Amino acid sequence: MRHSNTGRKLSRSGNHRKALFRNMTKALLTYGKIRTTEAKAKELRSVVEPLITLALRDDLHSRRLAYDFLGNHQMVQTLFAEVAPPFKGVNGGYTRITKLALPRKGDSAPMAVLELTKESVKTEA
Template identity: 65%
Template sequence: MRHNKSGRRLGRTWAHRKAMFRNMARSLVTYGRIKTTEAKAKELRSVADKLITLALRNDLHARRQAYRVLENHQLVKKLFDEIGPRFVGVKGGYTRVVKLAVPRAGDCAPMAVIEFTRTAGEEPKPAKKKPAKAAKPAAPTPEAAPAEEAKAEAPVEETAAEAPAEEAAAEEAAPEAPAEEPAEGEEPKAEDKPAE
């Protein structure tokens, strides 16, 4: 039994698997996306995510740890200077595995594409706020339904008849324009004098 033995063996020895994932990690950093079998892509995810985590730390020790995997100074520089800054402020989910519909021609193995989730120059999306749940209105009882329909129809008819009356009332209630103030030296007219 394989208790506490995580990961897929992929039909290879430990050294062969380690070398294969190093090669695949180099290709992923170089090209940004690679096509491989689904099982290999899922296993490569953990290797690639650890490399991005090192790039986010961005110190000398992290660069040396990344060099142990990539074994290429140019790729380490690209990882830390170009790929790592894309994921600042992002907590995980640096890679995605997309399954392809067509299997491999030779052995019918399921294929997939593994790629980084962000492209160069892409802005991080703001976090979505969940809208507050509105209270559901109570379900009308069958007896109340006809009364509500009658109420809903009645205001439409009344508003059409009341509209001209409301406009006339609004015109009557409108305050009169203020009278002109007399110029200096003139006495106010009888209309302008306040009532005593």
């Protein structure tokens, strides 16, 4: 029985799924938008939004928790300095999933674009 087991397995082992979400999270934080399947986008949303909520707290403990997931100091710095500040005062809804009209060519998987709802403002010095 599947009592209280949430989330999709995506035909991967637990370690493979964790690595997949880490890589996709890094890509989303770097580029602001990624193109993937609908199922992966819906699952990734439940990983990225708590990270942005952590970044809004902006204390040492939240930085360490973010580093524990991302594993890269530059990504943590980007998350806390560029990605999270536009979301100050917003309670959730940091990502948007837009379904694409055409499926993937090889296996006809439904595709979607996962993007951050607010763009980070980069200042030029």
